[in-house]
Amino acid sequence: MKLSNMNIDLFYCYSVGFNFRLRYSIGHTVFCYLTLAICLLFTTVARGQWKDSLEVQPPKIMVTARVHKDGKILLRWAVTTPKAWRRLNTYGYQLKRYTITRDRTTLPQPIEKQLGTFKPKPVEAWMPIIENNDNAAVMAQSLYGESFDVSGMDKLSAIVNLAEEQVQRFTWGLYVADQDFSVAQMAGLGYEDTDVKPNEKYLYKVISLVPESELVIEEGGVFTGIPDYQELPKPVDFVAIFLDRRVLLSWNYDILKFTYNNYFIERSEDGKTFARLSNLPLATLNNSEKTDQKTMFYNDSISNGKTYYYRILGKTAFGELGPVSKVFSGQGKEVLAYVPQITNKNFIDENSIILEWEFLSDGNKQISGFELSRSDNATGKYKVVIKNIPPEARKVRYDSLQPTNYMTVTAVGKNGSSRTSFPVLVQPVDSVPPAKPVGLEGKIDSVGIVTLNWKANAEKDMLGYRVFRGNNKKEEYSQITVSPHRGTTYYDSVSVKNLNSKVYYQLVAVDQRFNMSEFSDILELKKPDFIKPAQPVFKSYEIIEGKVNLTWANSSSDDVVKHEIYRKENEDWKLVHTVDSTLLTKRNKKKTTVLNPESWTDETVMEGHQYSYTIIAVDDSNLESVPAPPLTVVIPKTSLHPPVKGLDSYVDKKNGFLELYWKPYDQPNVAELAIYKGIKDKPVLLLQNVLPDVKRIVDDNVKPNNEYVYIVRAVFKDGSISQTSTLNIKF
DSSP states (O other), rough: OOTHHHHHHHOOOSSSBBBBBEOOOOOOEOOOHHHHGGGGOOOOOHHHOOOOHHHHHHOBBEEEEEEEEEEEEEEEEESSSSSHHHHHHHHEEEEEEEEEETTTEEEEEEEEEEEEEEOOOOHHTTTTTTTTOHHHHHHHHHHHSSSEEBSOOOHHHHHHHHHHHHHHHHHHHHHHHHHHHHHHHHHTEEEEEEEOOOTTTEEEEEOOOOOOTTTOBBBEEEEEGGGGOOOOOOOOOEEEETTTTEEEEEOSTTTTTTOOOOOHHHHHHHHSSOSSOOOSOOOOOOOTTTTOOOOOEEEEEEOOEEEEEEEEEEETTOOOOOOOOOOOOEEOOOOOOOOEEEEEESSSSSEEEEEEEEGGGGGGGEEEEEEEEEEESTTTOOOOEEEEEEHHHEEEOOOOOSSSEEEEEEEETTOOOEEEEHHHEEOOOOOOOOOOOOOEEEEOOOOOOOEEEEEOOOOEEEEEEEEEEEETTTOEEEEEOOOBOOOSSEEEEEEEESSEEEEEEEEEEEEEEETHHHHHHHEEEEEOOOOOOOEEEEEEEEOOOEEEEOOOOOOOTTTTTEEEEEEESOOOEEEEEEEOOOEEEEETEEEEEEEOOOEEOOOOOTTEEEEEEEEEETTOOOOOOOOOOOEHHHHHHHHOOOOOOOEEEETTTTTTEEEEEOOOOOTTTEEEEEEEEETSSSSSSSEEEOOOOOOOOEEOOTTTTTEEEEEEEEOOOOOTTBEEEEEEEEO
């Protein structure tokens, strides 16, 4: 159903004895008119799956609107679950309107208007109309009926139907609301807003009045106005196919499913006066997400030999009828009951054959004769090659065979109809393959376009050539032609920006019997070189005796001729070493590539300096790789600064402390003096750090009868250190 966007599982449709019975509390029984037309369109869907899809999703109110050409706005709404529908039938809906724009300008504050609350009319209000309005009768039964079932089922189906009675009430209630806008209004599901202005647009909100403590139902809304009015469209893709005593009508339902939910079919016998096939509209309710029904179909019975005209028109949920579709006309034709079947192929020579077929002799009086047709392929266009074969004939000779033939026999009916046999393949024997292709040559331009040329084969039954390509000479090549190429020039494209520097091609000649020749000689083509070599990378480094030993992995590219090492101390990179990567030697009387040197020692570094290194690979086209990630090395200082001089002490046993003092340390760039303390023959630990201009400290953390060891060392701002000064003190 359009508004609820739910899959509809309504009832099982029986070809005989279908009876949809509605019982009212007031004692009336009405037979549903839907048994006539809608029955053909319903699909039975698994009831459990449909019920789950309804109950899992939270309930929501869906709203749609239609702007009327006479200056009013029609509104329709519905809720998405049976439970919410039952609650809303009790508590009702609240409709609000907000004026959003005026004269194409958004208002600073929307203007709210209460349009009322809505719920189904009481049962007494339905009484006067249910006898003359089947839609009202169904809605009244859905709302107030004592029971709501489908008769004509077995016991199990009846139990299932009773268990789902509320679902059926919900489904049928919303369905008939879509069929009749006046019924929708009586059921509290529709409203006609006539107090509208042509220069304004409105937001309509439909709000649930069910207490949230009982059930939370999401509100719905729609934004529209008189400027949104549009003429109703014509139905699309309407087609009529005329067959034997019937016509199959089809049209696209999916495109206009949010505009039309019903269709009327009209037929004429003179092309002028049309009459509806039924007073009841056609609809499809099988529009779930799990089905793909985009087209509606209808079968109509007709008489053969008589012209009929058909057209359709759609009906909206607001009761409006759209314009009629284009008209289709045609006649039903009797189908020939017998079909020829080719049974034997007797070759006389490579150009001639006798074809035999079967055809029941009872059909001889219905046909004017046979025709033989030929095509180059099974699904291609067939050409009649022999006409006017007598009705009694069951074989024919054909003398213009091609290397490959597909043949059919057609029985031509006297009434204009015809029946054709299945095609059969006719190929004279030929197992001799074409000669090996020769003269293959080619070139590759700067953007990777490959032009191949070769000499044409001399065979008369040549079909074409298959082209094969490989990226490595010894691999199995891949075919790059979908079907045999008929010319002697072929264009291909290759990537010039990959790691393969060459590409290889071969040809195979194919005749019309699909015999294939030997492979041609391999053509090797070198690509234009736009690919940078692969990047080399440093693996490790060592600093030995003030020298830097670098180790790296060479570039993996085959066309690399050298590796260049660059060094930077301050800002600029400078080339400091080049490694030749083309060294060759003889080993076991064969040329073997020597492993390129992958290490080098920089002997020109200075103590205490920082250096960065990178390496670049260069190929034979002078293309450079991306530089290796820089490697930064700091050369440590191995020589020590002069020690602190004049280290001595003053011991005061009475007061329990000792004093260390020394001469001022006048070396530049000193960061601090580090003073270490320990007990003799035990580990020495840092006592404290002092500024360079400090010349004495007092240590009161001493105990009698201990011999203490004090060490003083200068620490410089660049991390270097001085020689140590040591003093032993007995306390």
